[in-house]
Amino acid sequence: MVMAGAPGETEWTFELLGGRLCLDFANTVSGRRVTDPRDRLHDYAGLLSWGRQAGAIGEAQARRLLAEARRRPADAERAFREAIALREALYEVFLAFAQDRDPGKAGLEAVNAALGRALAHRRIRRGEGCCAFGWEEVPGALDAVLWPVAASAAELLVSGDDLARVRVCGLYESGECGWLFVDQTKSHTRRWCSMKDCGNRAKARRHYRKVKAAGA
Ligand SMILES: [Zn+2]
Secondary structure, rough: OOOOOOOOOOOOOOOOOOOHHHHHHHHOOEEEOOOOEEEOOOHHHHHHHEEEEEHHHHHHHHHHHHHOOOOOOOHHHHHHHHHHHHHEEEEEEEHHHHHHOOOOHHHHHHHHHHHHHHHEEEEEOOOOOEEEEEEEOOOOOOHHHHHHHHHHHHHHHOOHHHHHHHOOOOOOOOOOOOOOOEEOOOOOOOOOOOOHHHHHHHHHHHHHHHHHHHHH
């Protein structure tokens, strides 16, 4: 299924390395977040694409929401802007925790507002054994993709141990990467959002500096 907004446009593959849905959502901006951000979300169709890849919504729901968005483009644009505002609030809040700073009032208020909207649609479903949490199916609720994100943020914020393990990528200080993740290593020593990308980049740089120092 092609979820891209424009014909011929290919779907972006999101890297889901945060360990929590809310952090993967916050990580939809790459690059130098402050000075040269590369935003991977450009429109409502892109938001649905992320939601589907990250597991916030299912295939069928994504298709229904995309059709709804095409019928109501102005509402879809509003839902997209709301999503971006929530994403920025989540990023600020969890970055603050990663840096042992106070997250401030505004960010938590934004999370609470999103949580309130989400919880109105939280439902108990018959699942394996007995019951499981699910979400109400509301035809036309364009913000449904944000409900599991808000719930994920709330769960992480009250988690205690996991909240204390929220980290920002080791390349944050140099301004190259601002991705957030929960450090789930036993030794609590994960430094990079991705060893393959940022970890290797840092390693190559250390190696270069060593070689240069030895040659000087
Ligand atoms: Zn990184």
